[in-house]
Amino acid sequence: MAAEIPAESLQLRSLVRAENMLELFLDTVPVAEPGPNEVLIRVEATPVNPSDLGLLLAGADVAAASAAGTPQRPAITAPIPDVAMLGLTARIGTPMPAGRLLGKKVAAAGGGMYAQYRIVDLSLCLELPEGLSAADGASAFVNPMTALGMIETMRMEDHVALVHTAAASNLGQMLNRLCQEEQVPLVNIVRRPEQEELLRAAGAAFVCDSSKPEFMNDLTAALTATGATLAFDATGGGVLASQILTCMEASASSGDDGYSRYGSAVHKQVYIYGGLDRSPTVLTRSFGMAWGVGGWLLTPFLGKIGLEGIIRLRNRVAAGLTTTFASSYAAQVSLPGALQLDNITAFAQQATGTKYLIRPDQEA
Amino acid sequence: MAAEIPAESLQLRSLVRAENMLELFLDTVPVAEPGPNEVLIRVEATPVNPSDLGLLLAGADVAAASAAGTPQRPAITAPIPDVAMLGLTARIGTPMPAGRLLGKKVAAAGGGMYAQYRIVDLSLCLELPEGLSAADGASAFVNPMTALGMIETMRMEDHVALVHTAAASNLGQMLNRLCQEEQVPLVNIVRRPEQEELLRAAGAAFVCDSSKPEFMNDLTAALTATGATLAFDATGGGVLASQILTCMEASASSGDDGYSRYGSAVHKQVYIYGGLDRSPTVLTRSFGMAWGVGGWLLTPFLGKIGLEGIIRLRNRVAAGLTTTFASSYAAQVSLPGALQLDNITAFAQQATGTKYLIRPDQEA
Numbered sequence: 119m120a121a122e123i124p125a126e127s128l129q130l131r132s133l134v135r136a137e138n139m140l141e142l143f144l145d146t147v148p149v150a151e152p153g154p155n156e157v158l159i160r161v162e163a164t165p166v167n168p169s170d171l172g173l174l175l176a177g178a179d180v181a182a183a184s185a186a187g188t189p190q191r192p193a194i195t196a197p198i199p200d201v202a203m204l205g206l207t208a209r210i211g212t213p214m215p216a217g218r219l220l221g222k223k224v225a226a227a228g229g230g231m232y233a234q235y236r237i238v239d240l241s242l243c244l245e246l247p248e249g250l251s252a253a254d255g256a257s258a259f260v261n262p263m264t265a266l267g268m269i270e271t272m273r274m275e276d277h278v279a280l281v282h283t284a285a286a287s288n289l290g291q292m293l294n295r296l297c298q299e300e301q302v303p304l305v306n307i308v309r310r311p312e313q314e315e316l317l318r319a320a321g322a323a324f325v326c327d328s329s330k331p332e333f334m335n336d337l338t339a340a341l342t343a344t345g346a347t348l349a350f351d352a353t354g355g356g357v358l359a360s361q362i363l364t365c366m367e368a369s370a371s372s373g374d375d376g377y378s379r380y381g382s383a384v385h386k387q388v389y390i391y392g393g394l395d396r397s398p399t400v401l402t403r404s405f406g407m408a409w410g411v412g413g414w415l416l417t418p419f420l421g422k423i424g425l426e427g428i429i430r431l432r433n434r435v436a437a438g439l440t441t442t443f444a445s446s447y448a449a450q451v452s453l454p455g456a457l458q459l460d461n462i463t464a465f466a467q468q469a470t471g472t473k474y475l476i477r478p479d480q481e482a
Numbered sequence: 483m484a485a486e487i488p489a490e491s492l493q494l495r496s497l498v499r500a501e502n503m504l505e506l507f508l509d510t511v512p513v514a515e516p517g518p519n520e521v522l523i524r525v526e527a528t529p530v531n532p533s534d535l536g537l538l539l540a541g542a543d544v545a546a547a548s549a550a551g552t553p554q555r556p557a558i559t560a561p562i563p564d565v566a567m568l569g570l571t572a573r574i575g576t577p578m579p580a581g582r583l584l585g586k587k588v589a590a591a592g593g594g595m596y597a598q599y600r601i602v603d604l605s606l607c608l609e610l611p612e613g614l615s616a617a618d619g620a621s622a623f624v625n626p627m628t629a630l631g632m633i634e635t636m637r638m639e640d641h642v643a644l645v646h647t648a649a650a651s652n653l654g655q656m657l658n659r660l661c662q663e664e665q666v667p668l669v670n671i672v673r674r675p676e677q678e679e680l681l682r683a684a685g686a687a688f689v690c691d692s693s694k695p696e697f698m699n700d701l702t703a704a705l706t707a708t709g710a711t712l713a714f715d716a717t718g719g720g721v722l723a724s725q726i727l728t729c730m731e732a733s734a735s736s737g738d739d740g741y742s743r744y745g746s747a748v749h750k751q752v753y754i755y756g757g758l759d760r761s762p763t764v765l766t767r768s769f770g771m772a773w774g775v776g777g778w779l780l781t782p783f784l785g786k787i788g789l790e791g792i793i794r795l796r797n798r799v800a801a802g803l804t805t806t807f808a809s810s811y812a813a814q815v816s817l818p819g820a821l822q823l824d825n826i827t828a829f830a831q832q833a834t835g836t837k838y839l840i841r842p843d844q845e846a
Contacts, residue, residue, distance in 0.1 A: 205768055208735065354767060371572065380779055390767070399765040401775075403718060403757065404569055410776030411765075415744055418772065 123149055123158070123235070128453050128478070130232035131213035132174050134198065134206050140178035142194040142457055143187065145213065149235045156237050162252035164231040165445065166456075166465050166474040167260055168287075168352070168392055173214060174232075177202030177396075180466040185459050192457040232453065234478045244432050250439060256475055257288075257445035260416060262435040264391070265293040265443075267419045268350050269302055270431070275387065279303035281341070281349035281362055284394060285325070286313035288445050288473050289352075294322050295442045303344035305337070307358070328358065334365055341369040349388045350414065355395030359388040359411055360402050367405035381406015389414035447473050452480040487513055487522070487599070492817050492842070494596035495577035496538050498562065498570050504542035506558040506821055507551065509577065513599045520601050526616035528595040529809065530820075530829050530838040531624055532651075532716070532756055537578060538596075541566025541760075544830040549823050556821040596817065598842045608796050614803060620839055621652075621809035624780060626799040628755070629657040629807075631783045632714050633666055634795070639751065643667035645705070645713035645726055648758060649689070650677035652809050652837050653716075658686050659806045667708035669701070671722070692722065698729055705733040713752045714778065719759030723752040723775055724766050731769035745770015753778035811837050816844040 126146050133141040152158045166174075176198060183196035198206070215233065246255045272280055282293055285306035297304035298321055305324040306317050314325045324340040326333060340346075347370070349362045363386050370382035386405060391414040401411065420428050435443055451461055456476050465474060490510050497505040516522045530538075540562055547560035562570070579597065610619045636644055646657055649670035661668040662685055669688040670681050678689045688704040690697060704710075711734070713726045727750050734746035750769060755778040765775065784792050799807055815825055820840050829838060 360762070380781075383782065391771075393767065398724070399767060401763040401765070403754070403763060403777075407755075407777035407779040408782065410774055412774030412776070413767075413771035415771040417744075418747065 123160075125149060127234035129215050129234075130174075130453055130456065131215060132176060133213040134176050134203075134210050136210050138198045138200065138203055140176050140194075140196045140198050141213075142174070142196075142462075143213075144191055144453055144457070147233070150237055152237045156239055157243060158235060158237050159243075160479065161231055161233055161236055162477065162479045163256035163450075164476045164478065165257045165260075165447070166476060168394065171465060172393070175462075175466060176206055176209075180463055183459060183462060185457075187457075190454055192454050194457050194459065194462060232456065232476055232478065234453070244436060247436060247439065252477075252479075253447070253450070253475055254439055254444075258435055258439055258443070261289045261292055261445060262438075262443040263420070263431055264289060264416050265296050266431045266434060267416060268293065269296065269300060270423065270427070271389070271414070271419065272302065272348050275348065277346070277348035277387070279305070279344035279346035279348075281305040281307065281346050282352075283307045283349070283358060283362075284309075284352040284392070285322075286310075286316050287352065291317070291320060292443055292445070294320055299442060303346065305340045305344055305346050307337070307362075328361075334361060337362070338365040338368045341365055342372065347384055347386050351388055351390050352392035353395040354390045354393040355397035355399060357400050357402070358395075359390065359399055360404075362388055363405040363409050363411075364402065367409075371406075381408065383408055385409070387411075391415065445473065447475040450475045450477050450480075452476075453478050455480075487524075489513060491598035493579055493598070494538075494817055494820065495579060496540060497577040498540050498567075498574050500574050502562045502564065502567055504540050504558075504560045504562050505577075506538070506560075506826075507577075508555055508817055508821070511597070514601055516601045520603055521607060522599060522601050523607075524843065525595055525597055525600055526841065526843045527620035527814075528840050528842065529621045529624075529811070530840060532758065535829060536757070539826075539830060540570055540573075544827055547823060547826060549821075554818055556818050558821050558823065558826060596820065596840055596842065598817070608800060611800060611803065616841075616843075617811070617814070617839060618803055618808075622799055622803055622807070625653045625656055625809060626802075626807040627784070627795055628653060628780050629660050630795045630798060631780060632657065633660065633664060634787065634791070635753070635778070635783065636666065636712050639712065641710070641712035641751070643669070643708035643710035643712075645669040645671065645710050646716075647671045647713070647722060647726075648673075648716035648756070649686075650674075650680050651716065655681070655684060656807055656809070658684055663806060667710065669704045669708055669710050671701070671726075692725075698725060701726070702729040702732045705729055706736065711748055711750050715752055715754050716756035717759040718754045718757040719761035719763055721764050721766070722759075723754065723763055724768075726752055727769040727773050727775075728766065731773075735770075745772060747772055749773070751775075755779065809837065811839040814839045814841050814844075816840075817842050819844075 125148060127149050128144045129147045131143055131145045135141065178196035178198045180196055183194055185192060185194055187193035244258055268280060280297065280302060282290055282304060284290055286308050294304060294306060294317055305326065306322050307326050307328055308314050309328055311327060314327050317325045324344060326336045326340055347366055351359050366386040367381055370384040386409045388411045451474060453476065455461060489512060491513050492508045493511045495507055495509045542560035542562045544560055547558055549556060549558055551557035608622055632644060644666060646654055646668060648654060650672050658668060658670060658681055669690065670686050671690050671692055672678050673692055675691060678691050681689045688708060690700045690704055711730055715723050730750040731745055734748040750773045752775045815838060817840065819825060
């Protein structure tokens with residue numbers, strides 16, 4: 119094997135320049151020697167997750183992007199609005215390796231996965247069962263561990279059911295399967311009728327469409343039926359988190375005797391784990407005083423449950439990689455292909471059903 | 483003593499009518515017999531806390547209030563805007579006893595204290611040290627326990643310093659004294675230069691005026707100096723909570739090596755414990771993923787620390803009632819006096835330095 123490893127390989131880089139400009143390009147980097155607890159992996163498949171796009175695209179205006187370079191070494195530039203530059207000062211001038219995950223034989227977690235070779239810590243590798251492809255393993259980490267992490271968080275924080283937004287996403291469909299297996303009541307929130315149909319066809323008992331005028335009533339009824347007081351919100355912006363808390367409060371106080379100025383004593387929590395809607399989160403606080411909204415991120419959660427917890431969840435993932443935790447991809451592209459304008463535009467939409475798989479082992 | 487207790491006494495009531503109308507009046511209620519673990523108290527002094535006004539005024543438009551009744555039995559009516567009625571359906575038609583706290587000989591916690599007599603649970607009584615007046619004891623519970631609760635919460639959740647908004651309030655001045663005694667670094671946020679002067683004269687090391695253009699820079703510097711990652715916000719609405727989190731993140735990431743897409747790993751928390759600003763809370767989420775915003779209320783906090791914790795805090799309060807935990811009042815009024823239009827208007831402003839003490843033992 120060692121004889122096949124080249125001295126140099128390709129890595130996708132994202133560079134923010136002080137003059138409000140994003141550059142995406144492929145860099146030639148040396149293939150390093152792994153340390154004592156590390157392993158060198160050849161990356162054969164790595165997904166483009168919504169959570170990767172913040173680092174990759176840096177809030178740039180993708181619609182105004184332009185392409186340069188050669189087919190083998192494409193380069194993209196795109197202007198970055200002033201408001202997005204505010205949060206980027208720390209990375210100006212430093213080309214960041216992009217991408218997070220991937221695998222064959224092993225699935226591994228880590229940054230900088232949009233590359234041909236990558237050194238990772240042995241403890242972050244998940245050995246793939248026999249007969250699985252790199253594509254099967256490519257989404258073995260973030261989405262499955264996130265779905266399991268939501269249920270784990272629910273149990274740790276004494277809730278009995280879940281609410282999930284953008285519920286027709288790849289992760290949402292996975293969570294829908296997982297919750298049915300684990301007998302966890304799940305309230306799915308979607309934005310379109312066809313997303314509701316998709317989830318109902320996959321056995322979802324509770325689906326609420328936020329585009330319908332009766333959304334708040336539907337949601338309150340579903341919350342009352344499930345007892346859900348914990349939501350995971352992938353959108354982040356706008357009034358959705360506030361609406362969920364308001365409906366949770368309406369559900370919680372409907373069973374109460376009498377009126378309390380401070381609302382129900384039931385703690386209602388929304389964790390924001392994505393930012394599909396970048397506008398500010400607007401909370402009307404029409405839900406008493408027992409509530410919380412906060413960020414939720416996989417890595418600190420894994421730190422909280424410790425190695426033993428991580429191994430337990432990883433084993434659960436390995437057992438269901440082609441079933442419960444299967445992902446599907448709209449397209450597979452090479453590293454140069456990932457830097458085609460039309461593909462970048464498709465990533466940036468973050469629309470349900472447009473998930474891409476990058477295949478760094480392919481030439482073009 | 484028993485011979486002096488009348489069969490009936492006065493109680494201030496707040497009634498919401500379905501036709502968007504608030505009524506405030508004095509009701510004659512029977513003086514009941516205390517149960518086994520209860521005590522009947524004669525209420526001599528009870529403060530009008532900002533936290534009492536929600537129940538008392540029910541969001542009514544006080545500027546449009548009108549007065550009726552007699553000097554001894556005044557009655558106030560005021561229109562309630564549609565938006566405020568939304569949260570009031572559960573109390574329509576039920577006259578609520580108003581007010582929360584008080585004492586002489588004992589200070590006690592409980593609702594319905596705007597009354598001449600009141601039965602309370604023995605465990606919620608704090609025996610006042612010799613020589614203290616009813617006015618000294620009247621604010622022995624909510625504000626002191628809230629100030630102590632903030633420091634207690636800071637320690638329980640592994641923070642090392644505090645941020646407090648509306649910091650020139652009665653509670654804010656108390657917290658300023660307490661933090662100096664407890665050597666807890668405190669960042670005070672105020673809205674006016676004279677409030678900054680007041681706190682600095684009382685020994686405050688960090689005071690940031692949100693009306694100044696350099697507010698965000700001042701706040702970030704104070705957060706860096708103190709290491710504060712926990713804030714208690716009395717205002718609730720607008721962008722202040724978001725600004726605090728943004729400055730905490732700027733402070734936390736200034737010491738970091740390198741850039742993380744997800745922001746610093748330091749958890750940043752804002753607890754909203756009041757609603758001086760009723761507009762929505764607007765969060766820009768420009769502060770990474772390790773953050774939380776939530777409601778904070780004294781009663782559930784006391785439930786969390788248990789009886790042993792409550793006794794420890796109560797003893798701390800009793801030792802400092804005329805010093806650390808002293809309150810001052812703009813005016814003292816009788817129960818009928820509390821229903822004078824000009825006094826109600828003064829309560830409703832919730833402005834710093836306008837705190838009222840109700841003296842149910844006085845005739846007018």
